[in-house]
Amino acid sequence: MHRAEPSYLTEGSTLASWLTTHDHKRIAILYAVAITFFFFLGGIAAALIRLELATPHGDLMSADTYNKTFTFHGVVMVWFFLIPSIPNTLGNFLLPLMIGARDVAFPRLNLFSWYLYLLGGLFTVTCLLLGGVDTGWTFYTPFSTLFSNTHVVLAVVGVFIVGFSSILTGLNFIVTIHTLRTKGMTWFRLPLFVWSMYGVSLVMMLATPVLAMTLSLLAIERLTGVGIFDPSLGGDPLLFQHFFWFYSHPAVYIMVLPSMGVVSELITASVRRKIFGYRFMVYSIIGIAVVGFLVWGHHMFVAGQSMYASIVFSILSFIIAVPSAIKVFNWTATLYKGDITFGAPMIYALGFVGLFMLGGLTGLFLAATALDVNLTDTYFVVAHFHYIMVGGAVMAYLGGIHFWWPKITGRLYSEGWARFAAILMFLGFNLTFFPQFLAGAEGMPRRYYRYPDEYALLNVLSSAGAVLLAASYLLPVGYLLWSLRFGERAGPDPWGAKGLEWETASPPPPHNFERPPVVTDGPYAYVHP
């Protein structure tokens, strides 16, 4: 092996040099390691849940253990994986590169955010070690404030802290995009991934404080017993749900906007064609970010809110489907007259589009009040949000990791294994979650650790699918690590892709570019053959 060029990876190899780095690329790696750890922690909980549900009787663990397991799964997956995954790893790594900057606007703050993330994680893990929490990731009152005997406050503090990590990341990205674009990089020359980071940062900054406030109120009520949510003191238990979903619905867009950005990049590069309708793609990102704040009430159709409120939330939920539909149509149209190669990133991207569409369309069933009555709080909802978040966001995240892997590490992975894993993931995913739509439509409630026998077949299928899915998540860990040592050297632009990040070395030098690049054209300037 020949000597590697100096890169951000060779700049000091001690642990301390990593833990005190201000380089956005190294911080991205720190996040990737921590987030992967939490993903597998949440994944173990998921495996336990599916194992328990493989039989109807609740014979593997006690009801309490089960309740703590699905709570842990939810808390970890939502706050320690889905929300930070793409923004904090790919976003941190790529955002400055894509706009031709040397780093993010506040490098120290960036490192501080990572430590906050770890601190939050520490609380959550401690909470688990002390016996866990059994409220569900939604922490509904008055169960969480008056009735649960578990470590609610500890769990909530963990989430509160990780929330600040996401607020600071959002702030950092917004200032970076506003102030550090290189010469010639106008707003409408930004790659869609950068736009999606912009949209998601806005949502993070505006929505997360509401979560912080809500969790503080919950902790105060639990510790002091003042009547905020407690009806016997004149409080309102629904108030919590309004606050909670005012954050948590926008939060689902924190999970999905970055995926849309990633997939746009993967598709256009694999098709070697400009993305179809670039401006519409930008407007739809902004549209989703804004309207995402107006639909929280669709989680509460049967919670006891007024009939008229539900009607308004229902129509708004139908409206927010429009920008998502625009995305799907434009991705499809981008294929037209393209020169398409089906590498692993493209397979992940196409898989994303399929799963996202099914997840989105089933959202319409839930948005239709009369149908939601039957479907809400059943496995239909579980299937719906897993299609969007696990099918959608995880597929996009892995697709992105594969696409930019050569840039991040300087090495190529085994294409055959990668394609195999991507296809296995798609199949395993559908086998796991499609049966849950059927179980839900037939009335199986969610958060049950035992269930009537008539749902057994569908649950067995689902548990079998989970085995395939688990294998497909473990595979990339294997072949990607393998590539670090044995993979071919990638060169600056192994895919022939466009974008500033491909114009510098792989892995990039510590300050990204030899000299600041100058942009003279819009993104995706592929020449047609």
Added chain:
Amino acid sequence: MSGLPEASSFAGRIDGLFLALLALCVVVMLAVFVTMVVFAVRFRHGRDVDRSGESHRDLGIEMTWTLIPFALFVGIFAWSIHLWIDMRTPPADAETIYVVGKQWMWEFQHPGGQREIDTLHVATGHPVRLVMTSQDVIHDLSVPAFRVKQDILPGRYTDLWFTATRPGTYDLFCAEYCGTDHSRMGGSVVVETPAAHARWLAAHASGSLAERGRTLFTRYGCAGCHDAGSSVHAPRLEGLYGSTVPLADGRQVTADERYLHDSIVLPAEEVAAGYAPIMPSYKDRIDEADILALLAYLKIRGTERESPHAPR
């Protein structure tokens, strides 16, 4: 929803809407999917096809393919809202059954005084309205075969209604996570023919709910202040239910189930105009099932004499 029986008057209508939306979604999915496959095959790398020129790029296409499906979906929305309003509007002649949810059981009280745990008997063909409250956390009463579901909140009444159509025994679930035995908090709804139901009611009669309320009214000491002849300056309760009550702070409220409930548990919150806030709170001294019996009694009492406040 093949495996689910259609056992209420809503079930068929909801399944119809479900199938319509499903059909629409399948069409949209197929259209996108087929187009993708065709493009993917035709334009894959290495094939000798015309790739020249800018691909067609106009506002017209974007508008058409967005607005037409959207219009269809808005049609579904309108249909759904129409059905939803019916589902939220109980008919006037519906029979009221009171429900209390607690960790982890269901308690049902029929107007005739019959009480049941975890099983609910109803007759076909007659609308039933469930008025529900919780003694502790949020629960949710769900009967998939009827396609109904409603959260049940502590300190508040929520309701749902249905007309059962098919005799049989159907699953009853708690659908809102409520702690350790959430998944055991179930039971069944037994739907009987009207004749069989009448026999069941007769066999389990034990004095009507309102009757029990009358006894409780005295036992809890309500009568001491509120009955005629009391020396305490307290509002008379005849005809109160359904009337408009002016409050001491200038607001006006309708004396519905919520108001009556809160007046017992949190009497200081809404004091009727002209009275001192001297009523003690019954919070923690009375359980929800007893409050429901009192409400049933107050409702009957309402029809017995003239209202003290402006009539409805």
